[in-house]
Amino acid sequence: MLEIKNLSLTVPLQGQQVTAVSDVSLQIQAGKTLALVGESGCGKSLTAQSLLRLGEFQGVHRTAGDITLSGKSLFDMSDKTLRTMRGGAVAMIFQEPMTALNPVFSIGSQILEVIALHTNLDKRAAHERALNLLHDVGLQDGEALLRQYPDALSGGMRQRILIAMAMAGDPDFIIADEPTTALDVSVQKRIVALLRKLQQDKGLGMLLVTHDFGLVAEMADDVAVMYAGEIIEQAPVMQIFDQPAHPYTRALMQCRPEATLYGERLTVIPGNVPAPGAWATGCRFQQRCTWAQDACQNPVSLQAWQAATHQARCLRVGET
């Protein structure tokens, strides 16, 4: 199990360290998919990157909390152990297939690099493994593909190669940051099928970072919704869709074009996500919330609603 406990992170902003993620707790279990949902700027990618301690290269600091992999803290690990873990036990599929591959190296050398880092296969066996990985992600003619460069490939093919690279270290957990955002609907459907198949075959645990409720509906077992650096609702996927408890979750779902009839105006959430440092005290959604009242200025914690697994950070849960 991969677990985040009460994690708070700060990011450098105009010369100061500003809190961008506060008191986030998440659990990713083997064989399950947890979706982390929210608008841009809500801290979901920062949280995901912290699982590999990647943010530290960009000045992200941990001010509180812990991350554990099978009970062992990532912050107690030596740099060497950490390097083996990245891409080994925990792998990441990055957001943009167009920029996540290095344009000056062939596909083969980029996949073989990952295999060399995480296994002790000889050259021939590594090559064999690369071909198998490409086959697993549904790419044909692997030999030719290994010699090609990223610019010759379509977005869908590049995304498959990134998935193949993530699988190269035989991970237990996968972090997928917006894995289908840049892709066509038909390609998107195939990537969803691929990820689900890999997950079933290998019992992977997955953290799916996305703002797309269509993808959540396709893939997630559980959902955590983030807003302004904190989790505002967490529940099994069916409950998020059937009985969203937090006004923000509901507003986000109603914004989708398919939630509105043709010819009518779409529902919008007025205003923008507040930047780190500009969060309100108490409920951070209160300025944009149609249900806000004076009491919303008091701090509010995640509380169970209807079931212990369904939690929301709203004073008026149940009323609204």
Added chain:
Amino acid sequence: MMVLEAQHLRKVFKSGGFFTASEKVAVHDLSFELKAGETLAIVGESGSGKSTTARLVMRLLEANQGKVSWGEQDVSKLEGKALRQQRQHIQMVFQDPFASLNPKMKILDTIAEGLRVHAPQLNAAQRQAKVVQTLLSCGLGEEVLQRYPHQFSGGQRQRIGIARALIVEPDVLVLDEPVSALDVSVQAQILNLLKQLQEDKGLAYLFISHDLSVVQHIADRVLVMFAGFVVEQGSIKDVFEHPQHPYTKALLDARPISHPKDRQVALDMQHDEGIAQQGCAFALRCPLKQEKCSQFDMQMQHNCACLFPLDKQEVCV
């Protein structure tokens, strides 16, 4: 009133060197008309030629064959200053609000730039007044004039992009994936803004998108493109409710589900089959292909370029 018309456009891209020269036909024989106040959407996968079409009708790319008219005027042969003057009729909003604004120009200068060409008689104060008025109609205030693009969020930048296009009072906006880089909540704000502007100003939109739920919401008519061919066209209602071409049906079926209860247990993990070079371009992926399809030259018959349109099929797919 016709504000934009494309007749038999064809665009071929050449690549490679002297010995390795190859040709790719990006758009085959494409025609459409756009009336004032109407929204025509072009949908299709990446590589289907939809952005090329947008650039052809903007005259940002030269077509190899065919004719483009803005309003009454045939602009296919116009060059230089004459073409620039006609550009007042048609303006473009780009996909990426982060890359399409000059980072070194203040918002005032970016938006006013069009006026320098199309309304040179205005002085600086008049120009600024016009910019403020246009910004207001796009939901932004006077305070943004002296700021730079990096100080804005994606949604605000897209509003700036729309204001820049609207400042010269065009009849037509060509919108190339205008909301695909935005969050759902911001996407809804921009789509509402576009609807409002269309009602207020009677604008016509050519709306390029791969997101079918957005298209279904905003467009009146739709062209479905595959591999440079228009494979189906018609009103949103007809095409979305009764698709005729197997490709349109496949595209509609690939839409993301809206509730986890619709999740299919076994999703088909297909391979990329590519595009047929002979006959119907969709044949390699088509579940209904027959032998005759390899002879078909992709001509439109009754708004659908298919030998065996779906309502003529005996078996339900």
